Amino acid sequence: MLVTDNTYKSEADGRIPAPVEPPAPVEGIPAPTEPPAPALWNRNFRLFFVARAVAVFGEGMVPVAFAAGLIGAGHSGSTVGYALGLWTASFAVFVLFGGVLADRFTARRMMILADLLRLPGAVLLGVTFALGSPPLWAVYVLSAVSGIGAALFQPGVASTIPRIAPDVQRANAVLRVVEALMTMAGPAAAGLLVALWNAGAAFGVNGAAFAVSALCFTLMRLAPVPSDGIRRGSMASELALGWREFRARSWLWGVISIWTVYGLTVAGPMVPLTASLVTEQHGSATYGVLMAVNGAGSAVGGLLALRLRPVRPLAAGAVALLGLPVNLLLLGTDAAVPLLYAGQFTGGAAFAFWLVMWSTAVQTHVPQDALNRMHAYDVAGSLLMMGVGRTLSGPVAAVVGAEQVLLAGAGIAVLVVTALLVVRPIRTLPRA
Structure with missing residues (x-):
């Protein structure tokens, strides 16, 4: 949490103090040099960077994999839209609950849980598409579950970055660059995998991305966020508090x-x-x-x-x-x-x-x-x-x-x- 004098809490909170203005120079005495800016690439940020890179890469493969797998199995193009639409609808409905749960159980735990929730579905889609074609109802259900997992994951991204990065803007910029590159690389890799093997291979890589992401978050070491004596209420009251x-x-x-x-x-x-x-x-x-x-x-x-x-x-x-x-x-x-x-x-x-x-x-x-x-x-x-x-x-x-x-x-x-x-x-x- 930021405090009013624009300095951060102690390093135990996972934040690094903001630099203090140097004293005015005194005649005859050299002015003190400004301390170097704290390094961005600490252990936690490196793990977060890898987790986001592989996750965005894997997510970028999904539309191509759905299109190739469903249309290749003889289904109409509208089935691809339904599968992706169910993902979006599930995400939109559950993301508010994801924010409350991240506050209640910590963002890191919820992100690990979200990755582990999406991993089996991606593996199952990979196996079934590799063997032939899964029934449409199973595709739709697994797509919705994946959307719920993304809803549990996404709110924690915003609160984790300030806890691991001494320079929040620079961290966001670095992450934006790698996400843009992975957004291009994911669909291209999915197209190549579909051409060489089948849609199941792309879903398999997507599942592996969730596994790597969960491992990275598990290896991160973050100090607990001070609760400041806040007593958690019901889900509805927490949503109302967030709205206020x-x-x-x-x-x-x-x-x-x-x-x-x-x-x-x-x-x-x-x-x-x-x-x-x-x-x-x-x-x-x-x-x-x-x-x-x-x-x-x-x-x-x-x-x-x-x-x-x-x-x-x-x-x-x-x-x-x-x-x-x-x-x-x-x-x-x-x-x-x-x-x-x-x-x-x-x-x-x-x-x-x-x-x-x-x-x-x-x-x-x-x-x-x-x-x-x-x-x-x-x-x-x-x-x-x-x-x-x-x-x-x-x-x-x-x-x-x-x-x-x-x-x-x-x-x-x-x-x-x-x-x-x-x-x-x-x-x-x-x-x-």
């Missing part, structure tokens, strides 16, 4: 409120409409390259966040988001393929930079004992509206045209940036 903590921070609920509009009208429709437009006009190979270019842009955005340390992180992140409407404008005007590549790169970099600024602001301004629940409300709100936007994008595009939906999204994205900069608590939130 959420509402008490105007900058936090202000961003989430604005972001729900963005998810519904911009981020949600952007993915399926981009896929359909580019595939129809330029082919699936071009779409695959576009996604790889977007991932490269995300990595560059993370690298920029390593170098730049704005005094007002949310304001700087909002300005960076202006790269997203550029991408939407190019897509909506049927620009040439090289321009589409430039737009995807710009959009990926912009979004990655915003995510680092946003994650760092939440992790450094929200008390540690409330962080899991705060992150759960953040994820639930964003994901639900994005899911609604994806669902409605097809019917709306059928009426007015996909290009018009993307162009409208570009205009709304500019309005979203304007709103983020106009709201004073968001614009003026300082770097902690």
